[in-house]
Amino acid sequence: MSDRRKYRVIQWATGNIGSRALRAVIEHPDMDLVGLYVSSEAKAGKDAGELCGADPVGVKATNSAQELIALDADCVLYMRQGIDWDEVCALLASGKNIVTTRGEFHYPAMMDAGNRARVEEACRTGSTSIYSTGSSPGFITEAFVVPLLSIARRHDLLTIDEYADCSSRNSPDMLFRIMGFGQPMAPFDQRRAEHLKGDFGSSLSQLGEAIGLPIDEIDAQGELSAARNRLEIAAGVIEAGTVGAMRTTITCKHKGREVLRFRANWYVTTDIEDDWQLRDSGWRVRTEGDTPLLVDVHFPVPEEDYAAFTPGLTAHRPVNAIPVVCAAEPGIRTTSDLPQIIPTFS
Template sequence: MREPLRVVQWATGNIGTRSLKNVIEHPRLELAGLYVHSEGKAGVDAGELCGLEPTGVRATRDLGEITALGADCVLYMPAACDFDEVCRLLESGANIVTTRGEFHRPDGMDPAVRARVEAACGRGGSSIHSTGSSPGFITEAVPLVLASIQRRLDSLTIDEFADLSRRDSPGLLFGVMGFGQPPAALPEGRLTHGRTSFGPSLMLVAEALGMPLDSLEAGGEVAVARRPVEIAAGTLKAGTVAAQRITVSGMRGGRAVLNFRATWYCTTDLDPAWNVRSTGWSVRVDGDAPLDVELRFPVPLEEMAAVSPGYTANRAVNAVPAVCAAPPGIRTSTELPQVIAELG
């Protein structure tokens, strides 16, 4: 494997822009190309798009230009997964690290899609891996490490908290997530999407630990604003959704042995009152070596929008060497070596 590894950044949203900056500044990665979706970004120097000096690499909207580069890896970070694109990239010989969640657990994929992706990996001698902060780091890497000092695991519960009051993303908060709406108007499946978003990670971890799950159970609840509240994205009226809690539980032998619970909120003045915590994670392990681990983001709320993309983008960038060195195929967290950041 030659160094530096030649990497393409695919898409420049919040996460992709941070990833692009990381690649440019990385001591052992070289930016080979940049794919963008916006016509306004096409032809613009990559450095300009992430606040750095010019790199000589200009953004393109031409997939053919990307596959012709012979890059070692593509950091694939679009808003939606296009399996046609993915397969063309893999067939070209480029490995893929993606923050998309479709590839966390191959056994849970649509069989036809999985077969198509694996065939593309075989033709290109390439591999693909899904990672990020959540799911990814907190639902796979951390549980596997904490379980490594257990010889009996009764249960493992991950709590995620996110204060979204300073996030200036009206389309995401009000449109996709349903904040500011009457509880009955929440988008269909909003409170049960943990099954597909976080369930694959729980199943992967359980299988790696020799404790395959019998089933997944998913649900959720909401709390409303007690009075009107101004957040960065707009106004929440009294009586509209101001907090959401989704839960997905991995069941084994009639018990919930692996749990993920996310509490996302825009104010703490809620009805009913919830005991919310500052942004971060809490992991409770019940076994023969019990643990209670707190991982908080020590970032002022007004700086969170600038800092938080790194939690997802950084792990993807750090995983590039391991994925490039992996055998062809869809590679999971349980198959790759521990991701170690090259910071020198």
């Protein structure tokens, strides 16, 4: 019999990512699911296994935060839409560590001072820690790039290009109304760039501090490019001349010099008016310095399996981080101060 520790885990929310994390906890050899929070009245009372496509596990979902705050658990996977600071602080103060996909905790120095103080006090009270991670930001902006930089002694610029082909996503409201694909060309809505600046700017700023190049300026810019030809995608029709691709660039500077850059290339067609060198979904990472590197990351998954594959990119790293976060010193933890996250499979 294995003498490895079993972690008592609460899953908080069951959206696309939360449902995948829930199933990963249920199937994990070193974890026991002990609680499940749902915001929907319709889901309350249902078995956790039913809500993620697994067999029944005997844990019923609840929409009572207080019920779960009072529950004995080692860690909460906090994956709700939006953040409730009272909820987070109550969980931490009750003795539960938190791993979250929320972006507010990537770099404590950039947090609102009042919220940071509240969270740190809750961590001291509960002797707990909180850590934010996921695929992007998180894995690609922190964990993946540190080994690439570890062979350098002069750093000029790190550029991370993210490519996301949205053409197979059958979500008309998301693609057309919220994201703006297929809409008439117009100036880029700078609010979209500022939104990404918060999460990606803080994640890259954590990296900048870790490598001795603290960030003192963050710039966010967005661009749109029109589709050259009319096409049909899963969500509907993109007319020629309407928005076919969008690119948001987050640039971090140290003493006026660009040192870290993230570009989000989201598109429904690669046949666009601008030469953005779009490619299939994944990442391209370029380091410039005395040991330059160019690394391409692709997702070798059939198109018909893609929708089932992508949630794991964000959900699995938080699950794998639970043992490390539970063993960490109390406080707001970051990738740069935690040990390497290593998964266990059996």
